[in-house]
Amino acid sequence: MNRYLFNRPRTFRGGIHPPDFKEQTEGNSIQMYMDPQMDLVFPMSQHIGAPCKPTVKKGDQVLRGQVIGEPQGYMSVPVHSSVSGIVKDVKPMLTSTGNKVMSVIIQNDHQYNEVEGMHKAYDYKHMTNEEILKVIQNSGIVGMGGAGFPAHVKLNPGPEKKIDAVIVNGAECEPFLASDFRLLIEEPKKVVDGLKIVLQLFPEARGYIAIEDNKPTALSLMRLLTTGEDRIEVVALRTKYPQGGEKQLINAILGREVPSGGLPADVGCIVHNADTIVAIYRAILEGRPLMRRIVTIAGGAVAHSHTFKVRIGTSVRELVEAAGGITGELSKIIAGGPMMGFAQVGLDIPVTKGTSGILLFTPEQDFSGQESPCIRCGRCVAACPIHLMPMMLNRFALNREWEQFEKFHGMDCIECGSCAFVCPAKRHLTQTFKAGKKIISDERRAKRAAAQAAAAAAAAKDQAAPAAGK
Amino acid sequence: MADEQEKTLYHLSVSPHIRSKQTTTSIMLEVMLALLPAAVFSVIHFGPRVLLVYAACMGSAVLSEWIWQKLTHQDITIKDCSALVTGMLLAMNLPPDIPVWMAIVGSAFAIIIVKQVFGGIGENFMNPALTARCFMLVSWSSAMTSFAVHGVSSATPLTIIKTGEGQLPSLLDAFIGNISGCIGETSALLLLLGGLYLIIRGIIDWIVPLTYILTVLVLGYVFGRDGLYEILTGGLMIGAFFMATDYTTSPMTHKGRFIMGIGCGLITSIIRCFGGYPEGVSFSILLMNIMVPFIDKVTLPRIYGEVKTSK
Numbered sequence: 001m002n003r004y005l006f007n008r009p010r011t012f013r014g015g016i017h018p019p020d021f022k023e024q025t026e027g028n029s030i031q032m033y034m035d036p037q038m039d040l041v042f043p044m045s046q047h048i049g050a051p052c053k054p055t056v057k058k059g060d061q062v063l064r065g066q067v068i069g070e071p072q073g074y075m076s077v078p079v080h081s082s083v084s085g086i087v088k089d090v091k092p093m094l095t096s097t098g099n100k101v102m103s104v105i106i107q108n109d110h111q112y113n114e115v116e117g118m119h120k121a122y123d124y125k126h127m128t129n130e131e132i133l134k135v136i137q138n139s140g141i142v143g144m145g146g147a148g149f150p151a152h153v154k155l156n157p158g159p160e161k162k163i164d165a166v167i168v169n170g171a172e173c174e175p176f177l178a179s180d181f182r183l184l185i186e187e188p189k190k191v192v193d194g195l196k197i198v199l200q201l202f203p204e205a206r207g208y209i210a211i212e213d214n215k216p217t218a219l220s221l222m223r224l225l226t227t228g229e230d231r232i233e234v235v236a237l238r239t240k241y242p243q244g245g246e247k248q249l250i251n252a253i254l255g256r257e258v259p260s261g262g263l264p265a266d267v268g269c270i271v272h273n274a275d276t277i278v279a280i281y282r283a284i285l286e287g288r289p290l291m292r293r294i295v296t297i298a299g300g301a302v303a304h305s306h307t308f309k310v311r312i313g314t315s316v317r318e319l320v321e322a323a324g325g326i327t328g329e330l331s332k333i334i335a336g337g338p339m340m341g342f343a344q345v346g347l348d349i350p351v352t353k354g355t356s357g358i359l360l361f362t363p364e365q366d367f368s369g370q371e372s373p374c375i376r377c378g379r380c381v382a383a384c385p386i387h388l389m390p391m392m393l394n395r396f397a398l399n400r401e402w403e404q405f406e407k408f409h410g411m412d413c414i415e416c417g418s419c420a421f422v423c424p425a426k427r428h429l430t431q432t433f434k435a436g437k438k439i440i441s442d443e444r445r446a447k448r449a450a451a452q453a454a455a456a457a458a459a460a461k462d463q464a465a466p467a468a469g470k
Numbered sequence: 471m472a473d474e475q476e477k478t479l480y481h482l483s484v485s486p487h488i489r490s491k492q493t494t495t496s497i498m499l500e501v502m503l504a505l506l507p508a509a510v511f512s513v514i515h516f517g518p519r520v521l522l523v524y525a526a527c528m529g530s531a532v533l534s535e536w537i538w539q540k541l542t543h544q545d546i547t548i549k550d551c552s553a554l555v556t557g558m559l560l561a562m563n564l565p566p567d568i569p570v571w572m573a574i575v576g577s578a579f580a581i582i583i584v585k586q587v588f589g590g591i592g593e594n595f596m597n598p599a600l601t602a603r604c605f606m607l608v609s610w611s612s613a614m615t616s617f618a619v620h621g622v623s624s625a626t627p628l629t630i631i632k633t634g635e636g637q638l639p640s641l642l643d644a645f646i647g648n649i650s651g652c653i654g655e656t657s658a659l660l661l662l663l664g665g666l667y668l669i670i671r672g673i674i675d676w677i678v679p680l681t682y683i684l685t686v687l688v689l690g691y692v693f694g695r696d697g698l699y700e701i702l703t704g705g706l707m708i709g710a711f712f713m714a715t716d717y718t719t720s721p722m723t724h725k726g727r728f729i730m731g732i733g734c735g736l737i738t739s740i741i742r743c744f745g746g747y748p749e750g751v752s753f754s755i756l757l758m759n760i761m762v763p764f765i766d767k768v769t770l771p772r773i774y775g776e777v778k779t780s781k
Binding site: 018257258259260261331332333334336338339341342344346359361365366369372373375377378381382385387388408409412415420421422424426428430431434 | 482483493
């Protein structure tokens with residue numbers, strides 16, 4: 001209760017304090033890198049849900065803002081070209097997920113000719129929710145924190161869910177990354193106006209802009225911009241990892257817990273990354289589809305740490321060159337943050353909608369240590385923001401005791417990496433949980449498919465037999 | 471350029487990509503650092519002979535771990551320094567005049583029988599140093615219960631209280647450590663400082679030591695004894711800060727640690743006041759060690775967003 005009485009930064013139970021490494025990244029303002037030289041690669045799958053179908057073929061002329069990938073179904077959003085030019089090829093290309101994904105490759109003609117109908121601002125105040133959501137879907141907007149959940153799906157939880165809180169996630173708790181912070185202080189008005197659009201969708205909701213208290217400039221700027229807005233509150237959060245996790249944010253701000261296996265909407269919340277909110281702003285008030293994003297390039301192996309605003313599809317190799325290139329020995333490439341990002345096999349991947357950062361680690365930074373036996377110190381238990389018993393789950397996963405793994409809530413792990421970070425025995429905790437969750441969900445899916453097949457077979461048999469019952 | 475990049479193999483691994491610098495070895499070294507002031511004091515207080523006991527215990531612990539792992543074709547883990555800590559703690563829990571060969575045998579018992587037979591580091595269910603001490607107590611009871619300071623035999627404060635014979639040292643002497651007792655257990659002050667260091671460094675948490683000491687303090691008065699004297703003597707400080715907090719043999723959850731601390735305090739006080747034995751720290755911790763798997767089981771934390779399922 002006292003956290004509401006006193007104006008203390010709000011937080012959740014558990015979590016860790018990794019060194020934030022932001023001194024080199026937070027101070028540099030966003031640099032425009034809007035004239036990419038190398039070919040741009042547009043993967044057809046930059047969202048969860050069915051991949052898009054390419055609408056262009058080799059040799060086609062495309063314009064900026066043109067749809068080059070058509071969505072397949074409701075859980076899907078289109079892909080737009082961020083430049084004008086010629087389609088060089090349509091073929092599977094390596095992406096930051098580690099998979100080869102069908103992609104459209106475009107040679108930039110540096111003209112940036114736009115497709116017709118861009119820059120049409122919508123008068124959203126006189127639009128229905130359905131119309132607004134349609135614009136958001138057509139603009140190709142997905143969650144830009146990395147998960148790639150289509151924004152219009154998140155914003156349409158269904159009539160039975162009473163949404164009373166819209167949270168703008170500006171916590172940016174991952175070390176190194178500064179893209180959200182720079183966005184918050186350089187384009188704060190767009191964040192506030194974007195939030196207002198979302199608040200119109202949910203007339204009963206309050207808006208919360210949540211920022212960690214190690215970003216005082218962003219906090220005071222936002223407070224200034226929202227004075228007089230009685231539906232918007234700026235919330236200071238304690239600087240702690242994973243404060244920017246959806247479940248941790250909701251718990252810190254509202255004291256609610258998303259039920260196991262549920263979604264934020266189940267407790268009346270919608271959480272969107274700050275950059276997603278700006279994308280919504282640009283779609284509705286500037287009439288632009290999602291074609292750019294903000295990326296932090298950092299790490300010991302790159303000459304200068306920078307936060308760039310780039311066209312989606314730009315080659316990571318080119319961006320690294322723009323940051324001064326590789327100096328020193330490069331040991332590891334990470335797409336995303338150091339806690340939850342993905343290690344890459346090389347620099348030849350494109351910036352996609354979910355690329356918040358590219359980290360280039362030297363061998364010294366790339367420290368993972370030698371795995372040794374668990375000493376039962378309990379650090380993982382204290383660190384887990386979900387209050388699991390990581391060392392027990394680790395044992396179950398290694399012994400392939402999946403029933404026990406599920407019984408002790410292994411499926412609730414959010415894969416934040418806190419347990420593995422603090423483990424003095426350097427055990428691969430998060431790593432085994434990721435594998436375990438994948439194995440269990442694959443099994444569940446197979447079981448469901450088998451059950452459906454059996455049901456279908458039974459139904460077919462019923463139909464074949466004379467309908468005796470009716 | 472294309473050829474060049476295909477030759478470079480970057481490190482691939484699953485997140486997280488950063489790890490804390492703390493390792494099992496660094497933790498063990500810090501524990502030894504925290505014990506060092508009390509150990510140095512023991513050399514001054516009891517004379518240089520105790521150095522021999524330290525060397526015997528620590529050397530025997532490391533050597534027996536190495537031999538056992540060599541013979542059983544396991545990875546050698548002496549580098550994690552946990553055997554050194556066990557040896558040091560055992561030495562600090564032995565009388566200053568203990569024959570060296572007994573110290574060597576006891577230390578080997580701690581490592582091989584109590585620790586390695588059960589699976590090595592993290593798998594033993596009782597504190598190796600304390601179990602070895604109890605093993606020595608029943609094997610060589612007179613050598614283990616005769617205490618002397620500078621060659622003059624003198625009873626420990628708790629023995630004086632139990633038997634009612636002799637002059638009790640002052641509270642201040644008990645606090646500084648100017649009393650009879652095991653090698654490393656006498657200076658409550660220096661052990662307290664070492665323990666505080668470990669708490670500040672985040673190596674141990676405060677729950678077990680605080681609840682343990684407070685329970686003994688309060689029960690001391692409840693049972694009609696001097697509570698303050700109770701917590702300064704009988705190895706309570708070394709037990710509360712360095713033995714009951716042993717990772718492997720103490721609970722992992724916060725709730726469990728409260729139970730551990732209070733349980734240890736309760737058993738210690740009962741043994742001291744009503745048992746036939748003057749001190750109860752070792753037995754209380756060992757008894758609670760056995761309870762730990764059960765404590766961990768009943769104090770499982772409620773997870774975030776747990777949905778109650780009817781069974």
